[in-house]
Amino acid sequence: MDVALDTPAKTFIEVTEVWVPEGDRLVLAEGNYGALDAFAAASRKESFGKGEGLPGKAWAEARPVVLKGFDGSYFKRTEAAAEAGLTSAVAVPVFAGKELKAVLVVLCGDDANRTGAIEVWHEADGLLMLDDGYYGAARHFEWVSQHTHFPRGQGLPGGVWSSQTPMLMRDLGSGYRFIRSDSAAKAGLTTGLGLPIPVPGEKTFVLTLLSARGTPIARRFELWDARAARNGTKAEARLIDGICAREGALWDPDNAGNERTVAAWQGAIGRVLGTGVPLVEGGKPGLAGGYDSMVALPIHLGGKLSHIVAWYL
Template sequence: MDIATAPSPRAFIGVSEVWVPEGDRLVHAGGAYGAMGAFEEASRRVSFGRGEGLPGKAWAEARPVVLKGFDGSYFQRTEAAKAAGLTSAVALPVFAGETLKAVLVVLCGDDETTTGAIEVWAEHDGLLLLDDGYYGAAKHFEWVSQHTHFPKGQGLPGGVWAAQTPMLFRDLGSGYRFIRSESAGAAGLTTGLGLPVPVPGGRAYVATLLSARGTPIARRFEIWDAREARLGKEGGAVLTDGLCEREGPLWNEDSPRRAQIWQGPIGQVLGSGLPVVSWGGTLAAGYSTMVALPIHRGEEIAHIVAWYI
């Protein structure tokens, strides 16, 4: 069946949005909301100071933040989120050295069948421990994760920590490299994207996005390398790894492997240093949303990770 006509499974992430600093506030800079128009309108009307709301908390504390419930929390759009069926959110700050460039927020809904994971791992005494995570219905996998730690180089979080580069793991349920493979297989998790989250202060944070077939985080993942040592004089970014449900290669004459500055969504990230959320008719057939997230090393972009829903 052609991907353009095949029914798409329900996505794990319901909303993706970007907040950027403007003076002493974080203001709305784009997002993909699907049919959640009322929540989009509520989001466009607000801004956040340092420490205010979920984006402001990620800014003030200079770390990724997971919020698994909105009632009684510091989340400022609770009523609009509840009306849209959104129940949890993760905020990933984007720092270039000491400077906050943006905060990417993804929001999810919760029910008995939504399965997947967005995890934040933090360095403690030479190990990565689970700081927090949202797992939907994967409760046993959540328990296993809470009781797991990673030294440098071990598993997906430890591998990302050691290499300081994003990594993509396939076949989580059977892959020997994925330490939690048995519980991942039982939960139906298939694909894992791990990425470093550089923040001021030197403490290591790693975010992992673990996707299941029934409610995937994404149906295509890409890792782009923007380091000058790899690119030479041509500049831009090179697609070095990825995975999608379509058959065939990730790059060809219609989908080039190299992206140049300001050309397409990846080029926009290269030029601006900001995350880009694209949606609707600008994307290839079969996809509704693309999120492209820069990962800086010092002041410069080293990698870009992208996922398509």
Template sequence: MDVAIDTPTKTFIQVAEIWVPEGETLVHGGGSYGDLAAFEQASRRESFARGQGLPGRAWEEARPVVLKGFDGSYFKRTEAAAEAGLTSAVAVPVFAGKTLKAVLVVLCGDDENRTGAIEVWKEQDRILVLDDGYYGAARHFEWVSQHTRFPAGQGLPGGVWASATPILMRDLGSGYRFIRADAAGKAGLTTGLGLPVPTPFGAAHVLTLLSARGTPIARRFEIWDARAAKVGKGGGAALVDGICAREGALWDPENAGQERRAEPWQGSIGKVLGSGLPVVESGKPGLAAGYGSMVALPIYQGPDLAHIVAWYV
């Protein structure tokens, strides 16, 4: 029996939505809006041409795009966002080879207590530099990040870049593997999820989601491996890492033979496997462990689905 979880009153990400291409237009493909009903209605009526609005800009530029203020920008839903208390957004394109599958957009509000980080790292001269990010109240951590560089294999962004796989990192404030541990500890950041963002051309990009205890990005993180070498020709995906605020570790490497698996079209992860598209679900009784909402994002290597990362609130 699923057990309800005491969801925090404030999460770092307030809205997650999917935009999918139909011809030369991006249309609404689902989302989680919490109690922001008016913003949800405005979003469902919207669509974006290539280069138009935030989703269209991520499509046109074929890279993740951070927008830390809406007034005077190309953001199309500025009035509705202001009424909902939303101030910043990040758009993440999902490419399979050169084909755009979807754009995931997450939106955040800004107040003195909301702490966390959504970062985009970009390859520049064979090193990763911060392209942009949203940090809420974690101002010092933002400054440290702006002045940090990562060679391949170093820290969370560098580890993702070198392996071309998503990585989940615990205990950011005390872990020696997390280069910015001191600043992360002072900001209250606890868990980091890093994932590669493949693009058809140009420099490599890495997205990092850093969660704080008071205003978490998620209460549960999962990484699924969908590569044929891992799961066999029959398809499906295997859980290769995960952590839950209540359950602890979700995967035990010593018992890999008893690993959790997902099959196409079975459950939320199965929907990603079957469709090849991101999935955002909210308020459905079938969600894992009674969570209120979840995001599952596919990661491709060339034209093939390689991994799925999921987070639950």
């Protein structure tokens, strides 16, 4: 029997939403708002045209967008966000070729203890450079990141760029593969998730989520390979990496019997496999490991579903 985990007092991300195209507007498909009922109610009344608000901007510009302040910006729910204590947001478009499948939006608060990182990297002149990011209280790590560039294959962003697959990194503060390990250790960052964000055209974007122990982005991460379905064989996704704060490693490359697969429409991951659209669940029984909420984000390469990345709190 799964036992619910003790929920941390604060998490780095407070709200997660999925906006999907309906005609010429983006409408709310689902969201996890925790106890922020008033902001949830305000969000359910909204929709966004192309270029309108944060989801509409990510759609129109076909790129991930970081917004670190709402006052005086194009953000449409500023008053409701202020009342909820939300101060910043990141919008991630999910494209399958030229088709927009959805926009995933995460919203964060800000205080002296909230530490983590949501970063968007873009390629320029043969290097990955920081497009923008939200770091909470990790100011020194933010400064280091602004002055760090990655060639293909180097560090977490460069590794994702080279492989065109999502990657997990453990022990960021001591791992030699994580280029910013010293400043990550000082900020208390422990686990890194990097994933490619395919968009129309020739632009390269990589999203990184860096989680700290005190205010985690997630306490369980999973990487699923959906390329079997992409190649026209049985529609299933296979777990290829994962880590859990309670269980440790979720995948053992030396133990073939440990392999886990899901079929289309089987559970939460199977639903993403079947629809190709992100999924957000919160406050529902039956999530893996007794967690309270989860996000599953599909990655479409060459217009077809390639991987699914999931994280749980």
